[in-house]
Amino acid sequence: LSSDLSLSYTQYRLKYKNVMERQDSSENPLVNNRFSSKLSEVRLQQKFDYDAKDWLSLEWGVELYSRVFNPNQINNIEFSSPFTTYTTFQADPYIQTRLQLLGNSHLSVGGRLNSYFNEDYHAVDFSPRIAAFLGFNEKNHFTMHYDRTFQYAHLLFTGGYIASNEIWVPAYEGAPRSMVDQYSVGFKSQKIAGQFDLDISLYQKFFNNITIYKDGIANIFGDADWQNKIVGNGSGKGRGLEFMLSRKGKDYSGHIAYTLSNTTYQFDDINDGKAFKYDFNRPHVFYINFSKQLNEKISLSANWTYQTGLPYTPAIGKREIPDPDNESPNVVLIYGERNSETMRDFHRLDLGMTYKKLSKRGRNVLWTFSIYNIYNRLNAYANFYHYTPSEQAAFDLDFRDKSINRYNRSFFPIIPSFTYSIEL
Numbered sequence: 001l002s003s004d005l006s007l008s009y010t011q012y013r014l015k016y017k018n019v020m021e022r023q024d025s026s027e028n029p030l031v032n033n034r035f036s037s038k039l040s041e042v043r044l045q046q047k048f049d050y051d052a053k054d055w056l057s058l059e060w061g062v063e064l065y066s067r068v069f070n071p072n073q074i075n076n077i078e079f080s081s082p083f084t085t086y087t088t089f090q091a092d093p094y095i096q097t098r099l100q101l102l103g104n105s106h107l108s109v110g111g112r113l114n115s116y117f118n119e120d121y122h123a124v125d126f127s128p129r130i131a132a133f134l135g136f137n138e139k140n141h142f143t144m145h146y147d148r149t150f151q152y153a154h155l156l157f158t159g160g161y162i163a164s165n166e167i168w169v170p171a172y173e174g175a176p177r178s179m180v181d182q183y184s185v186g187f188k189s190q191k192i193a194g195q196f197d198l199d200i201s202l203y204q205k206f207f208n209n210i211t212i213y214k215d216g217i218a219n220i221f222g223d224a225d226w227q228n229k230i231v232g233n234g235s236g237k238g239r240g241l242e243f244m245l246s247r248k249g250k251d252y253s254g255h256i257a258y259t260l261s262n263t264t265y266q267f268d269d270i271n272d273g274k275a276f277k278y279d280f281n282r283p284h285v286f287y288i289n290f291s292k293q294l295n296e297k298i299s300l301s302a303n304w305t306y307q308t309g310l311p312y313t314p315a316i317g318k319r320e321i322p323d324p325d326n327e328s329p330n331v332v333l334i335y336g337e338r339n340s341e342t343m344r345d346f347h348r349l350d351l352g353m354t355y356k357k358l359s360k361r362g363r364n365v366l367w368t369f370s371i372y373n374i375y376n377r378l379n380a381y382a383n384f385y386h387y388t389p390s391e392q393a394a395f396d397l398d399f400r401d402k403s404i405n406r407y408n409r410s411f412f413p414i415i416p417s418f419t420y421s422i423e424l
């Protein structure tokens with residue numbers, strides 16, 4: 001019997017500041033907005049391991065969580081929101097058993113009882129887990145896996161090249177805890193033809209009680225009542241195939257990996273009830289890695305990555321809305337179905353060389369030369385609509401009597417780098 005006791009503290013904090021001042025005046029700033037969001041977590045875990053028999057081992061314990069959320073703290077010239085915090089507690093006792101079967105096979109069965117408390121919202125859930133590992137011989141294995149997981153904090157993400165942010169909010173009555181059921185099967189084979197390893201898996205996921213922003217909402221800046229900007233009780237489906245062929249040898253090493261996947265969400269109050277693509281849905285992801293040791297001192301490496309572009313919601317027109325401060329109306333964009341189009345595909349090639357030698361004191365010295373994105377691919381990080389590609393695009397959105405153009409924003413062009421290190 002062995003035991004382990006651990007205590008950890010984690011904090012996630014987001015800060016956003018927007019200040020505009022007059023260049024020809026000492027007056028107060030025209031705009032002085034400050035937004036912050038914070039999540040603090042204390043985790044205590046007590047774990048026990050026990051090898052009851054040669055064919056049976058047990059692991060059990062309990063995890064305790066205390067989380068403090070401050071999703072939306074706002075300060076500007078005219079308004080400061082109260083410092084509202086939400087404190088939640090979670091207690092999760094669990095047990096996991098491992099049964100050694102005949103030959104190279106084993107079965108793992110377990111479960112976790114989750115108890116969550118957030119003021120007037122409480123939830124008690126059971127998370128079963130089962131995994132079967134069937135070994136035909138020492139080199140070929142077949143796996144089957146099922147688990148149900150619950151999450152009691154929702155991550156709200158906003159994409160964009162100016163104000164990308166991730167905000168954590170607690171599960172509550174209007175946005176209850178989310179649940180995911182995952183099924184997977186796989187096959188692993190080692191030393192094919194004496195040198196290659198193969199790993200193939202298929203999976204399917206079912207999501208319940210997903211929480212995201214409502215249509216037309218990109219963040220919770222400026223609104224102390226953030227609950228009015230999100231919607232829960234969504235569902236989703238995800239499925240995929242993952243493939244990897246790898247080799248590790250003295251002359252060269254590398255691997256080829258490919259993922260084919262698709263994930264969709266559905267909400268009654270979003271996108272007219274139609275299913276839409278997940279914000280980070282990438283149907284195709286392809287990766288090649290190659291490294292070669294030329295001699296005892298010099299090694300070379302190359303990595304090529306390809307990914308389908310991320311989905312986005314296209315603008316399909318514009319319309320006028322009344323402006324209470326002006327006689328002429330404002331002109332705003334009309335958007336189509338949510339995430340119905342995709343940005344251009346992402347790909348890049350990285351090269352590297354490492355030179356290794358001994359210093360006068362007998363220590364290993366490494367000189368590393370690398371080039372990121374060697375063919376200078378301008379991969380789209382985000383896009384925006386405007387009539388001009390100027391930097392004012394994020395602030396001046398007057399489309400009156402002007403055409404609508406879509407522009408991509410790209411970062412990280414070709415970047416050479418050099419590293420010198422000494423192994424102590």
